[in-house]
Amino acid sequence: MMADLFSDNRKTESKISLQKPEEIQAPNLPDGLTKEAILQVIANNSLSIKLCMDQALRKGDQLKGRMDVEISIAPTGSVNAVSIITSRFRNSTIGRCARKRIKLWRFPPFNGKEVPVQFPYVLSSGF
Numbered sequence: 012m013m014a015d016l017f018s019d020n021r022k023t024e025s026k027i028s029l030q031k032p033e034e035i036q037a038p039n040l041p042d043g044l045t046k047e048a049i050l051q052v053i054a055n056n057s058l059s060i061k062l063c064m065d066q067a068l069r070k071g072d073q074l075k076g077r078m079d080v081e082i083s084i085a086p087t088g089s090v091n092a093v094s095i096i097t098s099r100f101r102n103s104t105i106g107r108c109a110r111k112r113i114k115l116w117r118f119p120p121f122n123g124k125e126v127p128v129q130f131p132y133v134l135s136s137g138f
Contacts, residue, residue, distance in 0.1 A: 035130045041123030044084070048119050049128055056116050063108035064134060070104050074134045078105070080113065081129045088118040091125060105134070 035046055035053075067074055079096035093113045095106040 035128065037126060037128040040126065041086075041121045043121030043123075044119060044126060049084075049130075052116055052118050053130060056112070059112040060109055060132060063105045063112060064136070066108055067104035068136055072104050074105060074136045076100075076134060078109070078132045078134055079129060080109065080132065081127060082113060082116075084118050084126045084128060086121055086123060086125070088120040090114050090116050090118075096129070 035049060037046055037049060040046065064074055076099065077097060078100045081094045081096055082090050083092040085091045090113060093110045095101045095110065100106040
């Protein structure tokens with residue numbers, strides 16, 4: 012049975028990556044929240060988004076391209092809102108899964124008001 016699992020030709024390679032750290036859009040960051048801290052939280056949670064991608068691939072979704080995400084970070088560090096900006100992925104399996112998982116992320120607490128942040132993921136899959 013294990014031999015069958017590892018020799019399954021239907022398996023696909025999938026990859027998800029953050030476009031470039033410079034592509035994180037977070038204007039007017041308040042004291043206590045830096046672009047580096049935001050990038051660190053995104054990087055630390057990349058496995059959760061990879062799991063979403065794998066789930067979508069198992070359902071037969073074609074995943075290739077850029078998925079732009081917008082979040083609102085509360086002063087407590089919690090995520091108040093998540094939107095998938097790229098319409099193609101908005102109501103897809105990966106989009107729904109990513110919204111649920113990103114909502115659980117925690118950023119460093121900071122002084123000030125809620126902060127909107129946009130960042131892109133680059134998705135690729137192949138056989």
